Amino acid sequence: MREPRDQLLACIPRLRRYARALVGERAGADDLVQDTVERGWARLASWRGGSDMRAWLFSIMHNVHIDQVRRPLVPTESLSEATAMPTAPGSPSTGLELRDMETALRQLPDEQREILLLLALEEMSYDEVAHTLGVPVGTVMSRLSRAREKLRANMEGRPYAAALKVVK
Amino acid sequence: MNSQPVTEAELHAYVDGKLPAARCADVDAYLAQRPDEQERLRAYSAQNVELRALFDPVLDETVPGRLNVPKNSRWQWQRQRLVAGFAIALVSGSAGWLLHGPGDGAPQFAQDDAIRARPVLYASGLAHQAAIAHVVYSPEVRRPVEIGADQEEQLVAWLSKRLGSTIRPPRLGKLGYELIGGRLLPGAQGAVAQFMYHDASGQRLTLYVSTDQSHNKDTGFRFAQEGPVNVFYWIDGKFGYALSAGITKGELARVASAVYEQLENPS
Numbered sequence: 001m002r003e004p005r006d007q008l009l010a011c012i013p014r015l016r017r018y019a020r021a022l023v024g025e026r027a028g029a030d031d032l033v034q035d036t037v038e039r040g041w042a043r044l045a046s047w048r049g050g051s052d053m054r055a056w057l058f059s060i061m062h063n064v065h066i067d068q069v070r071r072p073l074v075p076t077e078s079l080s081e082a083t084a085m086p087t088a089p090g091s092p093s094t095g096l097e098l099r100d101m102e103t104a105l106r107q108l109p110d111e112q113r114e115i116l117l118l119l120a121l122e123e124m125s126y127d128e129v130a131h132t133l134g135v136p137v138g139t140v141m142s143r144l145s146r147a148r149e150k151l152r153a154n155m156e157g158r159p160y161a162a163a164l165k166v167v168k
Numbered sequence: 169m170n171s172q173p174v175t176e177a178e179l180h181a182y183v184d185g186k187l188p189a190a191r192c193a194d195v196d197a198y199l200a201q202r203p204d205e206q207e208r209l210r211a212y213s214a215q216n217v218e219l220r221a222l223f224d225p226v227l228d229e230t231v232p233g234r235l236n237v238p239k240n241s242r243w244q245w246q247r248q249r250l251v252a253g254f255a256i257a258l259v260s261g262s263a264g265w266l267l268h269g270p271g272d273g274a275p276q277f278a279q280d281d282a283i284r285a286r287p288v289l290y291a292s293g294l295a296h297q298a299a300i301a302h303v304v305y306s307p308e309v310r311r312p313v314e315i316g317a318d319q320e321e322q323l324v325a326w327l328s329k330r331l332g333s334t335i336r337p338p339r340l341g342k343l344g345y346e347l348i349g350g351r352l353l354p355g356a357q358g359a360v361a362q363f364m365y366h367d368a369s370g371q372r373l374t375l376y377v378s379t380d381q382s383h384n385k386d387t388g389f390r391f392a393q394e395g396p397v398n399v400f401y402w403i404d405g406k407f408g409y410a411l412s413a414g415i416t417k418g419e420l421a422r423v424a425s426a427v428y429e430q431l432e433n434p435s
Contacts (some may be wrong), residue, residue: 008287011230012231012236013231013237016226016227016229017223017224017226018223020223021219021223022193030232030234030235033235034234034235074318085198101222102222105219116215116219117214117219118214120219120220121219121220121223121224121358122215123184126181126186141176141180145176145177145180147181148211148212148215149208152212152215155211155215
C-alpha cells in the first residue's frame with residue numbers, strides 16, 4: 001500500500017481533468033482542484049485507508065464545487081430543464097465537433113454534467129457515481145438519461161424536448 | 169425473444185460497457201429491430217469518446233506547482249499569504265507598521281491557529297479589503313478619522329446617508345475600546361464605512377461595514393489573517409462586517425462577538 005500522500009498526489013491529474021470538464025476554464029478548474037486537495041489533505045485522517053481514495057477525493061470535490069456554486073463571486077443563474085438554451089450548430093469537422101461538444105456540455109445543468117463526466121472520464125460504476133455525489137442510483141440513472149439526450153439534442157442543433165422515458 | 173423488456177437504464181449500461189454479458193445479447197436483439205434506438209445509443213457512445221478526446225489531454229499537462237500536495241500543513245496558507253503579503257507590503261511602505269509591536273522586524277505570517285482557519289474564497293474579499301483599510305488608516309496620527317466621536321450624531325447621519333442604511337457604531341467601552349470616529353471609503357461596489365476604536369494603550373481596532381454583500385450568502389464568523397492583521401468577518405443580508413486589529417485572535421473574537429450581539433439586538 002502506497003503512502004496516503006502519494007496516493008493523493010497520484011489523483012491530481014484526474015481531478016484536474018474532471019474539474020476542467022466540469023468548470024470549463026483552466027484557472028477556475030485549478031482553483032477547484034486546489035481547494036479539493038487542501039480539504040482532502042486536512043481531512044486525510046478521516047479517510048479510511050484501504051478504501052478508494054479516488055472516490056473519496058471526487059466526493060470532496062463535489063462538495064467543494066457545490067459550496068462554490070452556492071456562494072458565487074457574481075450572481076449566477078442556475079440552469080434547469082426549463083431554461084431556454086442557444087443551440088450549437090452541428091459540424092462535420094472533427095475539430096469543430098469537439099468544440100461543439102464543449103459548448104453543448106456547458107449547457108447541461110451541473111448535476112447532469114457531473115454524472116456524465118464521472119462515467120465518461122472516470123469510468124466509475126453507477127454505484128460509485130451515486131456514492132460520490134450522495135444521491136440514489138435511480139437519480140443517477142434518470143439524470144444520466146436526461147443529460148445524454150440533451151447533449152445529443154444540443155449537438156444536433158435541435159431544441160431538447162424532455163422525452164419522457166421510463167427509467168427502471 | 170422471451171426475456172424481460174429492455175429498460176432505459178440497461179441501455180445506458182450497454183453504452184457504458186457495464187451491462188452483464190448475458191444481457192447484452194438481449195439488447196442487441198432489441199436494437200436490431202429499432203434503428204432509431206440504435207442511432208441514439210451510437211450517439212451516446214460517441215459522447216463518451218468525444219469527452220475523453222476533449223479532456224484526456226489534461227492528464228498529460230504538467231501539474232501547476234500550487235496543486236502539489238503540501239509537505240506540511242503550512243501549505244494551506246501559502247496561496248493567500250502570497251496575495252496578502254503583496255497587498256500589505258504595498259501599503260506598508262507608507263503605513264510603516266505602527267500597529268506592529270515593538271521589536272518585530274519583518275511581518276509575521278501565519279501562526280498555527282490561523283493556518284487552519286483559512287477563509288473561503290468568496291466572502292474573503294471583504295476581509296482583505298478591510299485589512300488593507302485597517303493598515304492604511306489605523307497608524308494615522310493626525311487624521312485617523314474624518315469625523316470624530318465627539319460628533320457622533322453627525323457621523324451616524326452622514327455615513328447612513330452615504331451607505332443608504334442606518335449604520336451606528338457599536339459601543340465597545342465595556343471591552344476597553346472607545347470610538348475614535350469614522351470615515352467613508354470606496355468599496356468594491358460603492359461606499360463603505362470604517363469605524364475606528366482604540367484602547368487605553370493606543371491599540372487600534374477598525375470595524376469595516378459594507379452594504380454591497382447581497383451577492384454573498386450569509387456566513388457565520390470567519391477568521392482571516394492578513395499579515396499582522398487579524399480579521400473576523402461575517403455577512404448578514406446585504407451587510408458585510410469585518411473587524412480588524414493587530415491583536416490576538418482570542419481577544420479579537422471577544423470584541424467581534426460583542427459587535428455581533430449589538431448589531432443583532434440594537435438597544
